[in-house]
Amino acid sequence: MKTETKKIVAKTGNEAAAYAMKQINPDVVAAYPITPSTEIIQIFSKYVADGEVDTEFIPVESEHSAISVCIGASTGGARVMTATSSQGLALMHEILYIASSFRLPIVMIVGNRALSGPINIHCDHSDTMGSRDSGWIQIYCENANEVYHTIINAVKISEKVNLPCMVMMDGFIVTHGMENVLILEDEEVREFLGKREPLYSILDLKNPITVGPLALYDYYMEHKRSQVDAILKSKKIISDVFEEYNRKFGLSIPSFIEEYFLDDAEIAVIAMSSASGTLKEAVDLLREKGERVGILRLKITRPFPYEILRKKLENLKVVGVMDRAETFSTMGGPVSIEVKAALYSLIKRPLIQSFVFGLGGREFSLEDAIKVFDILKKINKENKLEEEFIYIGLRE
Amino acid sequence: MKLKPWRELEEGAVIKNVPTSLKYKTGEWKKESPLFDSEKCTHCLLCWLYCPDFVIKVKDGKIYKFDLDYCKGCGICSKVCPKGAILMKEEKI
Amino acid sequence: MKKILSLKELSERNTGLTSGHRACSGCAFPSIIKMVVASSDYPVVISNATGCLEVVSTIYPYSAWNVPWIHVAFENAAAVISGVESAYKVLKKKGLIPENEKINFIVIGGDGGTYDIGLQALSGAIERGHNFLYVLYDNQAYMNTGVQRSSATPFGANTTTSPVGKKMPGKIQHRKDIIEIIAAHEIPYVAQASPSHFGDLIKKVRRAFEIEGPKFIAVISPCVPGWGYNESETVELARLAVETCFWPLYEIDQGVYRVNYKPKEKLPVKEWLLKQDRFSHLKNREDLIEEIQKKVDEKWERLLRLDGQKIF
Numbered sequence A: 001m002k003t004e005t006k007k008i009v010a011k012t013g014n015e016a017a018a019y020a021m022k023q024i025n026p027d028v029v030a031a032y033p034i035t036p037s038t039e040i041i042q043i044f045s046k047y048v049a050d051g052e053v054d055t056e057f058i059p060v061e062s063e064h065s066a067i068s069v070c071i072g073a074s075t076g077g078a079r080v081m082t083a084t085s086s087q088g089l090a091l092m093h094e095i096l097y098i099a100s101s102f103r104l105p106i107v108m109i110v111g112n113r114a115l116s117g118p119i120n121i122h123c124d125h126s127d128t129m130g131s132r133d134s135g136w137i138q139i140y141c142e143n144a145n146e147v148y149h150t151i152i153n154a155v156k157i158s159e160k161v162n163l164p165c166m167v168m169m170d171g172f173i174v175t176h177g178m179e180n181v182l183i184l185e186d187e188e189v190r191e192f193l194g195k196r197e198p199l200y201s202i203l204d205l206k207n208p209i210t211v212g213p214l215a216l217y218d219y220y221m222e223h224k225r226s227q228v229d230a231i232l233k234s235k236k237i238i239s240d241v242f243e244e245y246n247r248k249f250g251l252s253i254p255s256f257i258e259e260y261f262l263d264d265a266e267i268a269v270i271a272m273s274s275a276s277g278t279l280k281e282a283v284d285l286l287r288e289k290g291e292r293v294g295i296l297r298l299k300i301t302r303p304f305p306y307e308i309l310r311k312k313l314e315n316l317k318v319v320g321v322m323d324r325a326e327t328f329s330t331m332g333g334p335v336s337i338e339v340k341a342a343l344y345s346l347i348k349r350p351l352i353q354s355f356v357f358g359l360g361g362r363e364f365s366l367e368d369a370i371k372v373f374d375i376l377k378k379i380n381k382e383n384k385l386e387e388e389f390i391y392i393g394l395r396e
Numbered sequence B: 001m002k003l004k005p006w007r008e009l010e011e012g013a014v015i016k017n018v019p020t021s022l023k024y025k026t027g028e029w030k031k032e033s034p035l036f037d038s039e040k041c042t043h044c045l046l047c048w049l050y051c052p053d054f055v056i057k058v059k060d061g062k063i064y065k066f067d068l069d070y071c072k073g074c075g076i077c078s079k080v081c082p083k084g085a086i087l088m089k090e091e092k093i
Numbered sequence C: 001m002k003k004i005l006s007l008k009e010l011s012e013r014n015t016g017l018t019s020g021h022r023a024c025s026g027c028a029f030p031s032i033i034k035m036v037v038a039s040s041d042y043p044v045v046i047s048n049a050t051g052c053l054e055v056v057s058t059i060y061p062y063s064a065w066n067v068p069w070i071h072v073a074f075e076n077a078a079a080v081i082s083g084v085e086s087a088y089k090v091l092k093k094k095g096l097i098p099e100n101e102k103i104n105f106i107v108i109g110g111d112g113g114t115y116d117i118g119l120q121a122l123s124g125a126i127e128r129g130h131n132f133l134y135v136l137y138d139n140q141a142y143m144n145t146g147v148q149r150s151s152a153t154p155f156g157a158n159t160t161t162s163p164v165g166k167k168m169p170g171k172i173q174h175r176k177d178i179i180e181i182i183a184a185h186e187i188p189y190v191a192q193a194s195p196s197h198f199g200d201l202i203k204k205v206r207r208a209f210e211i212e213g214p215k216f217i218a219v220i221s222p223c224v225p226g227w228g229y230n231e232s233e234t235v236e237l238a239r240l241a242v243e244t245c246f247w248p249l250y251e252i253d254q255g256v257y258r259v260n261y262k263p264k265e266k267l268p269v270k271e272w273l274l275k276q277d278r279f280s281h282l283k284n285r286e287d288l289i290e291e292i293q294k295k296v297d298e299k300w301e302r303l304l305r306l307d308g309q310k311i312f
Helices: A013-024 A038-049 A063-075 A086-101 A144-161 A186-193 A220-249 A275-288 A306-313 A334-343 A366-382 B046-050 B076-080 C007-011 C029-038 C052-057 C077-093 C111-116 C119-128 C178-183 C198-210 C224-228 C231-243 C277-282 C286-306
Strands: A007-012 A028-031 A056-059 A080-084 A107-112 A137-140 A165-170 A178-183 A257-260 A267-271 A293-298 A300-302 A318-323 A351-357 A389-392 B032-036 B056-059 B062-066 B086-090 C044-048 C104-110 C132-138 C189-193 C214-220 C250-253 C256-259
Touching: A007 A013, A007 A144, A013 A038, A013 A080, A013 A107, A013 A144, A013 A165, A013 A178, A013 A186, A028 A038, A028 A063, A028 C077, A038 A056, A056 A063, A056 C077, A063 A080, A063 A086, A063 C077, A063 C119, A080 A086, A086 A220, A107 A144, A137 A144, A137 A220, A144 A165, A144 A178, A144 A186, A144 A220, A186 A220, A257 A275, A257 A306, A267 A275, A267 A366, A275 A293, A275 A366, A293 A306, A306 A334, A318 A334, A318 A366, A334 A351, A351 A366, A366 A389, B032 B062, B046 B056, B046 B076, B046 C007, B046 C029, B076 B086, B076 C231, C007 C029, C029 C052, C029 C104, C029 C132, C029 C198, C044 C052, C044 C077, C052 C104, C077 C104, C077 C119, C077 C132, C104 C111, C111 C119, C111 C132, C111 C178, C119 C132, C119 C178, C119 C214, C132 C198, C178 C189, C178 C214, C189 C198, C198 C214, C198 C250, C214 C231, C224 C231, C224 C277, C256 C286, C277 C286
Parallel strands: A028 A056, A028 A080, A080 A107, A107 A165, A137 A165, A267 A293, A267 A318, A318 A351, A351 A389, C044 C104, C104 C132, C132 C214, C189 C214
Antiparallel strands: A007 A178, A137 A300, A257 A293, B032 B086, B056 B062, C189 C250, C250 C256
16 A cells, blocks of 8 residues: 555546546547536547557547447457447447447446436436446446546456446536545556456457357347346456455445445435435434434445345335436336335335436535435334325425 | 357357358258359359359369358359359259 | 459458358358458458348357457447457557558448448548448348338339339439548548459459558449349349449549449440339339439449549
8 A cells, every 4th residue: 555655636527537547548438529528538638639648539420439439449359438428328328238248348437417308418317327227337426536436446347347337427516526536646557457358359360259240039038148147246346346446545435335324324315426415414414413314325226236235224214215317107216216126025124215306407405405304204203105206306 | 059058158249269150051042053064164263253152162273162051042153154064953852 | 462363362362251141042242242351461350230241141159250250230330440440559559469460441331331320430430530441232222121222222213111102103212322422531442343343343442452541342232132133143233233334333542533444335224224123113114214314324424524533
């Protein structure tokens, strides 16, 4: 551990992401600008122009081509990265599934932004929730510091499991918010990551391969099952990589979840990304009044850490799940539905209330966070749920 | 070919040790077969060039074999032969 | 580099594709691939768009390719090769690929993947200047999904989405001029070729491989079920397309137009059209045949005017 070399700098989430990319020095970066993640690629292009990285930067004509270039380069054995948001991710949708089925490590940074329509440029999670079943590892970060460290971990995880990985931060709130970021030395990053060892290479001329064949009913299902196996095995690798990183650099970057006063809590909220900061403030206030409330921040949603959730939530009475996306299932947001599914097999389980908040960048205030706990306290007192889902911050 | 269980598949559905299609005999499709008269052949190799199924085997510029295991019987070889050295005859079932 | 290769020399080389693929009997594209891949003096890496060729040649676990080959989706074959080529460049720069190793990167797409759904990715890749040869096998409709019209389908053709009806005589639009669209990008080499004129095709492919940067060759690829003719007539159908000047053989090499083949006697387009079931309803429609002939003549005359001229 070389704590003396670490320094703290002020960076926005986008700047932190671009800086991590510079230190990673990927072989190929292909991207198309889109608000609010545009800056990542702008800053990175300058690193390329100044010769600070060896990267082949491919400024493509669409996000569809961005991810397609990433696939091509990754099959060649290159270390590959990209960044996008919202409509850009939606345009990539078709190709996301192919990237994971090819078992290619690709790290994509996503500045979360609402999907059209109406067109909107601000934060919610409808973009990445829409690609939750595409076979990618999905990691949601709380702040710029976590973005920086998680991106470095994501490269290693992605290359070890041979699956692509998305690293998320909230659009504008984190992408454009200036925060303290503790940065490593370039050498530390490069040594931690080492070289990529690809599963196969399209550039291996001595051993030609066919990538992307047609697999019909006699083989498709077996291939999908083997892909499930890969993401199943990623769970241990994800924990191990974060643990190694934290140990090496004396840090405590969470992997799957972060707990906040969860140990003795009766009531807890499951939150993701930047909103958990506001909820933590609410918990501080309520704890001062002696209320047993806590937070479980869910950081990784693919693979879904159901084992951890079962263990951590088993003894709670009421759990609220904060979703920054809709499913139109009339059952609330996507994470609430998955949390309910995860806990269903428990004999004793908490009541689970779904909350939808912050769509299209709608502010989530401390008052809103207190309101969430008030609702959960009422549910706890009456021991029943009255509504399938509750919108927070909506004009009625 | 015996279908493999999922654990034995190549990761990423990649096909190695190509070409593997040689195990798939498309010759069963044909209704007509080329009948090759080596006496008439001048080894211009037009049939080799235009055979869609890589049936006609050439060594040192000479045709030495029609690999009928893959011949679909299209008759292009017969059509492009300037010497009439390939005739299509009906397959007996 | 020797421009011309004899068929004997060609027959001694790797053809890329092998037996056991499941293309229709009499399909044109296996011979086109043979000519393209065997023309390369260096190893090739191929990116293939979704389409007939991809489907028939890689039905898991059977692949008919003996060269590195990748297929990702329908519309992005040019973007995929951009990535592969970029990986190659950077890995070479980093010393992970030997300095003297040379690869010819090839994209193969049908008319659907080129004129239509893949046009954007192709335009982007050639504008960025990646080093690859794009080979279009143009069978003039979406044959893989059952003969639906594309923007490459000629006027008057009967397809399943431009069917002949009481009011409509097949496709009512003329086809898009893909060569002109690609040439407008001012890339170093654009050409049109036919498997029937193999010497010309091979020469063009070998010329393309000499040049650094994006290259594009459109090759006509007669389709037995889609066009409707006897499967032994594939080469003849390609030849008639050239002899009628429906599919002229020409190139735009570093901006200079060159008509590579001028038929001694330009045949009426009717002789090509009426050999195909997709145009059989035109037998009694002299007016429509005339319209097609007029279009062919205009295009041919324009080409003759441009022959030898430098356009960029």
